[in-house]
Amino acid sequence: MVEVFAVASGKGGTGKTTSTVALGMALAERYDVTVVDADTGMANLLFHAGLSDAETTLHDVLADSAPVEAAAYDRFGMTVVPCGTSLDGFRDADPARLREVVATLAADTDVILLDSPPALDSRAAVLPVVMADRTVVVLQPTIPAISDGLKVQEYAASYGTGVAGILFNKVREDGIEAVAEKTERYFEGPTLGAVPESERAREARRAGRPLLAHAPDCEAARVYREAADSLSVRHGESGDVADRFRSAVIPETP
Amino acid sequence: MRLPRGRLLKSRVVSDPREPLAEVLDRALTGYAVFESQDSLLLDGDGRGVVTFTGGVPVVAYHTGTDRGGPPALADLAVPGPYHVSVFELDAAELAPVHEVDELAVPPGMPAERLAGDPALADSTRRSAPAERTGGPSETHEDHGAVEAFLEDEEKIAAIREQARKEAKERAAEWGFNDT
Numbered sequence: 001m002v003e004v005f006a007v008a009s010g011k012g013g014t015g016k017t018t019s020t021v022a023l024g025m026a027l028a029e030r031y032d033v034t035v036v037d038a039d040t041g042m043a044n045l046l047f048h049a050g051l052s053d054a055e056t057t058l059h060d061v062l063a064d065s066a067p068v069e070a071a072a073y074d075r076f077g078m079t080v081v082p083c084g085t086s087l088d089g090f091r092d093a094d095p096a097r098l099r100e101v102v103a104t105l106a107a108d109t110d111v112i113l114l115d116s117p118p119a120l121d122s123r124a125a126v127l128p129v130v131m132a133d134r135t136v137v138v139l140q141p142t143i144p145a146i147s148d149g150l151k152v153q154e155y156a157a158s159y160g161t162g163v164a165g166i167l168f169n170k171v172r173e174d175g176i177e178a179v180a181e182k183t184e185r186y187f188e189g190p191t192l193g194a195v196p197e198s199e200r201a202r203e204a205r206r207a208g209r210p211l212l213a214h215a216p217d218c219e220a221a222r223v224y225r226e227a228a229d230s231l232s233v234r235h236g237e238s239g240d241v242a243d244r245f246r247s248a249v250i251p252e253t254p
Numbered sequence: 255m256r257l258p259r260g261r262l263l264k265s266r267v268v269s270d271p272r273e274p275l276a277e278v279l280d281r282a283l284t285g286y287a288v289f290e291s292q293d294s295l296l297l298d299g300d301g302r303g304v305v306t307f308t309g310g311v312p313v314v315a316y317h318t319g320t321d322r323g324g325p326p327a328l329a330d331l332a333v334p335g336p337y338h339v340s341v342f343e344l345d346a347a348e349l350a351p352v353h354e355v356d357e358l359a360v361p362p363g364m365p366a367e368r369l370a371g372d373p374a375l376a377d378s379t380r381r382s383a384p385a386e387r388t389g390g391p392s393e394t395h396e397d398h399g400a401v402e403a404f405l406e407d408e409e410k411i412a413a414i415r416e417q418a419r420k421e422a423k424e425r426a427a428e429w430g431f432n433d434t
Contacts, residue, residue: 011371120422123429130431142371143332143404144270147414154418158426172373175398182405186415 003233004102004112005164006038006132006156010148012118014138015169017044018201018211020115021076022221023136023167025212026228028077031110036102037083038114038128040095045115046082049075050208057082059089062097068104076213079109095124102131111233120155129156133234134164137187141168141179153187165189167227170197193227195220257304257352260285260342267292269335272370278341279310279366279379285343291333303331305365306349311383312365313349314358323358325399328369332404334414360400362387368400 007020017039024035037045037058046052051073058081060066073080081101084090105112116128116135129135135156137149153163166187168176171194180191196219204214212221263285268274274287289303301319305312305328316323317330352358362383367376380388405411425431 123431126425126429126431140371140373141398141401142368143329143401144369144371146401146405147332147334150411150415151418151421154415155422158419158422159431170373173398179398179401179405182402186405186411 002106002110002112003134003235004106004114004132005231006114006116006128006135006161007138008116008129008135008152008156009118009138009145010120010151011140011145014118014140014145015195015201016118016138017048017115018205019136019138019167019169019195019224020113021045021048021210022212022224023228023231024078024111024113025076025210026225027111027113027231027233031233032079032108033077033111033113034072034079034081034105034109035113035115036081036105038098039117040083040093040098040124041090041117043083043085045080046084047208048205048210049073049080049082051075051080051082052208054082054084057084057089058101059084059086059093061101062093062095063089064094064097065092068101072105076210079105081105095127098127099131120151126155126159129161130159132156132161134162134189136164136192136231137166137189139166139168139183140170141176146183150186157188163187163189164231165192165227167192168194171195172197190230192230193223195223195227257286257306258344258348260344260348263341263343265338265340267336267338269337270370271331271335271337271339271365272372272375274339274341275312275366275370275379276372276375278307279375279382282310282382283341283343284308284346284349285341286349287342288340289331290338290340291331292336292338301330303327305331305360306344306352308346308349308353309382311362311379311387312360313353314355315360315365316358322403323355325360325364325368326403327358328360328365328400329403329407332369332400333410334417364400368398 056066056070114128117125119125139149176194198220200215200218204211286306303317305315315327317327320330363376363380
């Protein structure tokens, strides 16, 4: 079985990578999880997963100079596929090849999380949402973040991608319940959780470790684990998913 | 709300409200800013939102299209950009009558935090606010008011979704995603 989730937000700064890694680690207690840095223009995942010195990255795979396995690292109970930081690597990478990568990974895992770019303004930015079965929309309780989250949902729907749930992050004050309840009415999926803003999360990022490894007992980590528990993973046949990605008609960039 | 006309400092189109809020704080402006949506497709698009400032810190908000004040006015002026923004300088004495109307008041950090979605700017705004305007027990809680008012505006949200659907469809064709 495999289900592919895009962890997305229309807006930057919502803590999407922290959330992707935290959900991945929590889901890894029940599933075989693969986390992919699908934001190929802004390498971020490697810094969260202690891989800043990774020699082979997704960029090499997308440039056709390495097999997927060479860019897949076992870290913190998950398989992590990071992007690199070199500009050359980014220039040579062809985002359209991402579907091949996901198809290959799908053959051998239960859950794939795609850490998606915080924008909807290009093919590469939208590609993870196009490829995913469902998306987890990361929000902050602000008007622009919720507006952009709604846009993500509409874009996803137009590609047949559903919404698995919404996750409020970096919540700084009380009263989020009312906001979450009102927000939920406009989204297809339920509220998975409301993660408080956390100094632990900043420390974890600086230490190059996932929050759930750095401070497993903090409130934010607890909420992430609960959010992962409430995420119902649907069963699909790995072969079907792999075929679907391989057959997806995505023209090459002109 | 009668506001004497101030001295126009700036008038331009911006993509989101963060920029003028940051600038007004930098200049420690006492006066007001008028936000006018450039998108007539959305509801309230024809009204204008007014936010006043003392020393760069937001004091009251009002929307001419909906005739609402306070946090709901911030929700009313929140439409996907661009905005036309005019910034005026005005004496504190001339702003005083408007600043005394409790129903129009907004917490100092609310426009930056909820309308612009910039917590760091909200924090610097709160630091610049006089002590009596911050730290009250309900200040942070109240901060959700603008977001809740926004979420209660079903028609506006339907319009935002509709616009996104249309845009997604157009771009899918443009990017060749139609057959996926």
